[in-house]
Amino acid sequence: MLANQNTQDDSFAQSSSSTNVANISQFVRNGAEKAASEVEGRGTRTVMPLLGQALNNFLKLFRTDDDNVFYLDHAQHNIRSFLNADFELEGTMKLRNGALFQGTLKSPGSKAKSEGTVVIDAGASIDIDIECKVLIVLGKHTGKAVVSDLLVNVGALKGEYLCGAYEQLRGSKFSGTLEQAD
Known part of the structure; x- marks a missing residue:
């Protein structure tokens, strides 16, 4: 799709x-x-x-x-990393567990890789490429994302997305391309 x-x-x-x-x-x-x-x-x-x-x-x-x-139960999703300051990143950030992004991250072209669930919190604005198992967007994400399982959009997405499954709730926004993996 x-x-x-x-x-x-x-x-x-x-x-x-x-x-x-x-x-x-x-x-x-x-x-x-x-x-x-x-x-x-x-x-x-x-x-x-x-x-x-x-x-x-x-x-x-x-x-x-x-x-x-x-x-969202952090223990259920094994969220162990909390990134809640405004910062920039150059390169790739590797996270073994889930992660919660808050605040503002403007690092186009950089990448966050997680073996678990990545959550972009309500009010957060994250501009970074993401690779993860589950991505839950409550705030705003700009960039590319490769999500092996489920991408849930409750906020705003702008970019290129490849995922196993996609769910978007009414009121959320999407701009870009979405491809569902076979």
């Missing part, structure tokens, strides 16, 4: 702590086909058998607290 895409949705509203995680989880457990079959007799519809799988994959990435607020 190869896509050139520019998306922007200014009507995006942040999820509040009132998100009903129990209903989403129940939907995933029931499966999309069963949920679709419960609307029999309501007219034309499109069965979405993969929707349950997509929601389940998303829920595996994040956790919820007692108030149903979504959060």
Whole structure:
């Protein structure tokens, strides 16, 4: 799958702590086909058998607290490196575990390599090439990324992306090329 895409949705509203995680989880457990079959007799519809799988994959990435607020569990993703200052990098940074980028990093052409999950935090602006297993973008990323497993865009992407799977939430932005590996 190869896509050139520019998306922007200014009507995006942040999820509040009132998100009903129990209903989403129940939907995933029931499966999309069963949920679709419960609307029999309501007219034309499109069965979405993969929707349950997509929601389940998303829920595996994040956790919820007692108030149903979504959060990213650093232990689950083995995030051991925290880069939270404004800095520049020349060359390649190799990280054995996951990493969380905060702040601003302007190092076009340089590279961060991780054997785990890389997270670009909300409010962060990162301009560096990335190679990792899972990339979760909550802020802004500019550059190239090779993601062997899952690329999740909740923020803004600009550049060239090769990934095993791609998920983009409403309100996120994408500009550039996206290629899904076979």
